[in-house]
Amino acid sequence: MLLVWDQAKWHTSKKVRKWLDKHDRIETHLLPAWSxxxxxxxxxxxxxxxxxxxxxxxxxxxxxxxxx
Known part of the structure; x- marks a missing residue:
């Protein structure tokens, strides 16, 4: 699954990163800031x-x- 999101702090937090590391079927793509x-x-x-x-x-x- 591809998850596209902005660079809000809650998207890039350690807690979210840790959760995503455990769920390797989810690929993330961060949009550029202010775009x-x-x-x-x-x-x-x-x-x-x-x-x-x-x-x-x-x-x-x-x-x-x-x-x-």
Whole structure:
């Protein structure tokens, strides 16, 4: 299995590396840092953050309405 992910600290932690070493059927590929062209999820996270930050009310229903 090929796992492609960004370089978030939790992806590269010792605990994760140790777990991956025990599961040799999983091959990992880290995306280059700060490379939104190779990681389309970055655009999604940016838009989600923008919408949530624009909500003045902080109730769950209001926040859900902002991101839909």
């Amino acid at each position: 939104p062209d190779t990681n389309p999820m970055e655009d999604l996270w940016r838009e989600l953050f923008r919408r949530v930050a624009a909500c003045l009310e902080r109730s769950l229903d209001t926040l859900l309405g902002c991101v839909q």
